[in-house]
Amino acid sequence: MTTIRDVAAAAGVSRATAARVLANPEMVAEATRARVMKSVEELGYTRNSVAASLRTTRTGRIIVTVPDISNPFFSRVIRGVEEAAQKAGYAVLLGDTRNEREREEQYAEMLNRREADGIIFLGHRLPTTLARLLDRDGARAPIVNGCEFTPSLGVSSAHIDNAGAAHEVMRTLYEMGHRDIALITGPDDSPLTRDRLIGARKAAEDRGAERPIVESGDFTIESGRRAGMSLLTRDRPPTAIFCFSDEMAIGALAAARSAGIACPHTISIVGFDDIQMARYVDPPLATVRQPMAEIGRRTVELLLDILNDRQDTPVSATLPHQLVVRESLGPGPHLVASNT
Secondary structure (H helix, E strand, O other): OOOHHHHHHHHOOOHHHHHHHHHOHHHOOHHHHHHHHHHHHHHOOOHHHHHOOHHHOOOOEEEEEEOOOOOHHHHHHHHHHHHHHHHOOOEEEEEEOOOOHHHHHHHHHHHHOOOOOEEEEOOOOOOHHHHHHHHHHHHHOOEEEEOOOOHHHOOEEEEEOHHHHHHHHHHHHHHOOOOOEEEEEOOOOOHHHHHHHHHHHHHHHHHOOOOOEEEEOOOOHHHHHHHHHHHHOOOOOOOEEEEOOHHHHHHHHHHHHHOOOOOOOOOEEEOOEOOHHHHOOOOOOEEEEOOHHHHHHHHHHHHHHHHOOOOOOOOEEEEOOEEEOOOOOOOOHHHHHHHO
């Protein structure tokens, strides 16, 4: 009896693509669909054979894993994912991994068991199960990353130029007269920390300035408050703090208030992301705006390209960012002194 594997071989496509043509023909490019249907006709493949191959058909579901569902940044990304997925006829299964490897593997196994058609992971680690799928299927594996881009993972991703954005923030601080600039970074193993730190240090090097002081955080408000207190109680505190997330910047603002240090008159604070609350804190937070919803929509588009055989190599989609200047950013003391 002719099998779906025979049809796929004759048409020069994967078995999954051949089954997809028969189950959801509208999801496959016209030329590919025509080749598969020609093979079906020539080989005498019957609908009874399709019933025997149901495991290769679509589930109509995609998985999205997020490292911290309480982070408002991810909520905007997820909204973009939902909008694009529903428009394409997909339901979204959301998994909060809490930055735990075991939870990441559990959701990856759901894809391996064909309980979903693809997975979008918004963290930076590639679970072992997904790595095996990549080894087996290469760029055809339905795996996409959002936000935390690492080229060595070998998967398509939607993100911004984090190094370029950090360089722009630092350049602006230097141009506004700041000399003693501190950074509050994310976790050391995060690609976001890596790339933003590269950009910030490159800006200091371009300016001929000292390397910025660095305190580590974990992207949360509390870690920003702790790091802010450490910086502001130094013998020579910075005149500006660039935080690698808005939540940490909000924590740094709280530390400044606790220490009786006025922002932006004595200390300037800049965040990253432009989450909704950034414009409502006191003072409103200067920050780098990421197109969060668009990142979510783009990850779905990349995943659909893989599922529909429109992508043979990983795609790195770099989306635009914007430095939003608000009241938490003021001139440095050197510039203020020269104007008085």
